[in-house]
Amino acid sequence: MNSIWNRALDKLKTKISEQNYSTWITPINPVKLSGNQFYVEVPNKFIKDWINDNYKNEIEKTLSELGKDEYILEIKINKTIQKETKKTEENEVIPIVKEKNKINNKKENIPNLNPKYTFDTFVAGTSNQFAHAAAMAVANNPATTYNPLFIYGGVGLGKTHLINAIGNEIYKKDKNTKICYYSSEKFTNELINSLRHAKMNEFRNKFRSIDILLIDDIQFIAGKKSTQEEFFHTFNALYESHKQIIVTSDKFPKEIPDLEERLRSRFEWGLIADIQAPDTETKQAILNMKADQNNIILSEDVIYFLANSISNNVRELEGYLIRIGAYASLTSTPITIQMAKKILKDILIENSKEITVEKIQKTVAEHFQIKTSELKSSKRLKNIVFPRQVAMYISRNLTSLSYPEIGTKFGGKDHSTIIHAIKKIEKNMKEDIYIKTIIEKLIENLSI
Numbered sequence: 001m002n003s004i005w006n007r008a009l010d011k012l013k014t015k016i017s018e019q020n021y022s023t024w025i026t027p028i029n030p031v032k033l034s035g036n037q038f039y040v041e042v043p044n045k046f047i048k049d050w051i052n053d054n055y056k057n058e059i060e061k062t063l064s065e066l067g068k069d070e071y072i073l074e075i076k077i078n079k080t081i082q083k084e085t086k087k088t089e090e091n092e093v094i095p096i097v098k099e100k101n102k103i104n105n106k107k108e109n110i111p112n113l114n115p116k117y118t119f120d121t122f123v124a125g126t127s128n129q130f131a132h133a134a135a136m137a138v139a140n141n142p143a144t145t146y147n148p149l150f151i152y153g154g155v156g157l158g159k160t161h162l163i164n165a166i167g168n169e170i171y172k173k174d175k176n177t178k179i180c181y182y183s184s185e186k187f188t189n190e191l192i193n194s195l196r197h198a199k200m201n202e203f204r205n206k207f208r209s210i211d212i213l214l215i216d217d218i219q220f221i222a223g224k225k226s227t228q229e230e231f232f233h234t235f236n237a238l239y240e241s242h243k244q245i246i247v248t249s250d251k252f253p254k255e256i257p258d259l260e261e262r263l264r265s266r267f268e269w270g271l272i273a274d275i276q277a278p279d280t281e282t283k284q285a286i287l288n289m290k291a292d293q294n295n296i297i298l299s300e301d302v303i304y305f306l307a308n309s310i311s312n313n314v315r316e317l318e319g320y321l322i323r324i325g326a327y328a329s330l331t332s333t334p335i336t337i338q339m340a341k342k343i344l345k346d347i348l349i350e351n352s353k354e355i356t357v358e359k360i361q362k363t364v365a366e367h368f369q370i371k372t373s374e375l376k377s378s379k380r381l382k383n384i385v386f387p388r389q390v391a392m393y394i395s396r397n398l399t400s401l402s403y404p405e406i407g408t409k410f411g412g413k414d415h416s417t418i419i420h421a422i423k424k425i426e427k428n429m430k431e432d433i434y435i436k437t438i439i440e441k442l443i444e445n446l447s448i
Ligand SMILES: Nc1ncnc2c1ncn2[C@@H]1O[C@H](COP(=O)(O)OP(=O)(O)OP(=O)(O)O)[C@@H](O)[C@H]1O
Pocket: 117, 121, 122, 123, 124, 128, 153, 154, 155, 156, 157, 158, 159, 160, 161, 162, 217, 250, 286, 314, 315, 318
């Protein structure tokens, strides 16, 4: 039995990440093989449930591959395994003393926040105005009105930035405040380790002595029963002692699957603020700020092009900007629209897959209440020429088609007609804020 188990362990090592292997597989003790039942023991219920949910099939498959039978894993709890682990720790006097010294160190109160994520470096716009204002209110008066503060929004839209900004602002005002920033994954891992090493009291005391608890990406506790249970108690203890709790999520509380009702309702006790995808203007302001921070020189037209052509995900936007900046610096070339298009070719093609000239024509025609066929015609009426030029301008910005290709889509127009239309619209947009707003809105609607 031991030989098959050891061979299974060797195989599992290659299938499971090192960290997960040492957390979940190492504590398993093989006990008995009876028929095709493979009995093993683990130190506690938490580990048992986790293995059942996540590794049982893989372990059974691996055992079956090595033996003659289809094995069934039977997991039992044996608390003495836990005691043995505890005993070993008690013997390790020196590391524990060192750990204590570390905790008593003066740096104890320095929060584990990202110092770059502050309110100063966060661009507020219509898409995130509410969340930004709520975050400022909490930072100025923690644990008063908005507790908990629940910030939700799509991927890469600034939730982590904002939650860190709250922590940084509170710390700036009062260095004695005990602020803890945790991803929900880190919270779960600490909980698991505390359970494994029988240090739950330490875990509870640590969390319950915090003044400001920031938990990022809470949606990841979905389906994790023990984590939710512990978080629920932490939440109650903090809330009852008037400590501020702030969580972020990519979903509204009601939309988080497998979240216990009692936690869901607690998230709804305070204030729920959302962050939407940024509009063009906010994207431009963010690009401007990120370009400054990274010493990248960008002209207004490149910023406008980038804000209109690529992702609404700010993290991606930032990544593309860095890529363009790196190319410019390594090749000593100035950043132009052409250069940006070249560097981001694949992304632009990917993004433009959905946006076709036909779709642009339909959207523009609907907006100006004319027929699509009129956009492709040669009619010189003012109420048709202008929408046609707008559609040509947007086609050039949102698709990767060349001037002649766009010309063909507009009833076989010459490439010079397209260039003329684009120049005309660019000029109009510079001179007339009303026209600029209409076109940006059309682009925004097409990009969603
Ligand atoms: N309004 C903004 N102003 C300045 N920077 C922003 C803004 N929104 C997002 N960012 C930047 O975009 C990047 C991604 O933001 P962040 O990590 O906060 O997103 P998130 O919503 O937490 O994403 P995820 O859902 O993946 O956790 C960060 O570098 C952040 O500074």
